[in-house]
Amino acid sequence: MTATAVSNPRRPRGPVPNALTSAQLPRFVELYTLIGALVVSAAVLAMLGFSIVGWLVLGAVIYLLGIGILSAVVENRRKATDRVIRGLVTIAFFLALIPLVSTLITVIFNGTPALTWDFIFKSGGTVFDPNTLKVTVIQGSLQALVGTLIITGIAAAISIPIGILAAIYLVEYAQPKQWMARTVTFLVDVMTGIPSIVAGLFAFSLFTLIVGPKAFSGFSASIALSVLMIPIVIRSTEEMLKLVSTELREASFALGVTKFSTIVRIVLPTAIAGIVTGVMLAISRVIGETAPIFIAASFTNNFNANPFDGPMQTYPVMAYSEYKFPSTDIAASYQSAWGAALLLVILVVILNLIARIIAKVFAPKGLR
Incomplete structure (x- = not known):
């Protein structure tokens, strides 16, 4: 009895304390x-x-x-x-x-301090008073706002369809070991690491050969930005398409839906939020570029809304030029540079908010 009691001691009543x-x-x-x-x-x-x-x-x-x-x-x-x-x-x-x-x-x-109504919605430039022979510098950024929207918009219109279609080919149609798929993937990886100034030199050289020397234009800058945007759109869209469940595709094929309809009606809507996010990352990546636009489109204080003729101004180039090449009123030029930088940040925030709204509207009901 004693041996049993010793070998099997009674455990204390109540819950056993957890060491964690x-x-x-x-x-x-x-x-x-x-x-x-x-x-x-x-x-x-x-x-x-x-x-x-x-x-x-x-x-x-x-x-x-x-x-x-x-x-x-x-x-x-x-x-x-x-x-x-x-x-x-x-x-x-x-x-x-x-x-x-x-x-x-x-x-x-x-x-x-620079964000006034005149600064945002009026063009900059100089005014000469013949009576006093005084040159007055007018600070304005309307030409930079228009130039930023036009150049970035054209670059997005070129890059987004090419990037999404290339990603669809890589994920939905190409075989992993096919030479075309491996070539496209290799080129995308190489283009992702290209310095932005190289893209600007490429666009400027291309249009110099086609148009002639000093072929500054907003369209040339858009080509340079599209070189930077395309690989980002391809890579981000490719990863989002890979996240779509294979079972969704197989269920669609089992119902007799064609591959094209499956991609358009099932795959893309499912991945739309990630695709839009990747597109906005690409736009945010290039909208603040200075070197390629400075080389391909130069800069000007005159209002120019024609992307095919003459230099164009953008917010990042305006911030750089006003700080690097100030006018006679140095303080006003520096203030304009900071104002252009702040307006660029606000523009990026607005574009991201619009992208989130678009992604939420077009996403499937279960993913909203």
């Missing part, structure tokens, strides 16, 4: 640890020489060490590792936000 949840740090321990780490970091740097960057870096290191030790002592090794990794991921996230937020704040702070 039995010991828990307080709910806001991470916040308290972060505050303490920043205080300790400030105290240490106050004696050695204070700096914002050093304070944040040392505070992050102290926080990771502190939260790891606290969790290892109170909880367990697994939770300590989880808290440290989450801390590293959070720090990396904020490090990625720093340049983005800093750039956005700088552009808004410096560009907001």
Whole structure:
């Protein structure tokens, strides 16, 4: 009886404690640890020489060490590792936000004073007063707004159909080991890494051979931008089409639907949100390009809405030219440069909002 009792001891009544949840740090321990780490970091740097960057870096290191030790002592090794990794991921996230937020704040702070009605909706240029013999510089960006929309619109009209159709060929029709598919994939990979200035030189050389020397035009700049857009559209659309379930295609074929109708009615609507996102990424990639447009279309303060004749102005080129080649009123030129940069950011945001609305409207009902 005694041996049995010793060999089979009675377990205590009630639930068995779980090693993963039995010991828990307080709910806001991470916040308290972060505050303490920043205080300790400030105290240490106050004696050695204070700096914002050093304070944040040392505070992050102290926080990771502190939260790891606290969790290892109170909880367990697994939770300590989880808290440290989450801390590293959070720090990396904020490090990625720093340049983005800093750039956005700088552009808004410096560009907001330039955003007047006349600046947005009137063309810039110079006015000569014969009575006083004074030349007055008028700051305006209407020519840049029109040029940006025309050049980017033509580039998108060229690139989007070519890119989507090429992606459909690669995913739906081409065999993986077919020489044509491998050639197109190789060229797309090569074109993705082409520097933007090379695209501008290509377009300028092409139109110089066709039209003649100094063949500056908005259409030439659109060709340069399309060289940069096409591989992005192809690659993004290809990946979105691959995500469409094979069962959807097979179900459509089982009902006797042709391959073309399956692609148009099933595959493309299912992937429309990702395709539109990829297209907008491509547009956002090229709408802020300066070098290819500067080479192919040059720049001008005169209003020009004809993409086939004469130089055209765009927001990125305007920001560069106003800063690099200021007028006699240097302060006004710098303000115009920041204003053009801010208007470019606003235009990109508007285009992205329109793209999201389009993707939501045309997506299948179950994916809205």
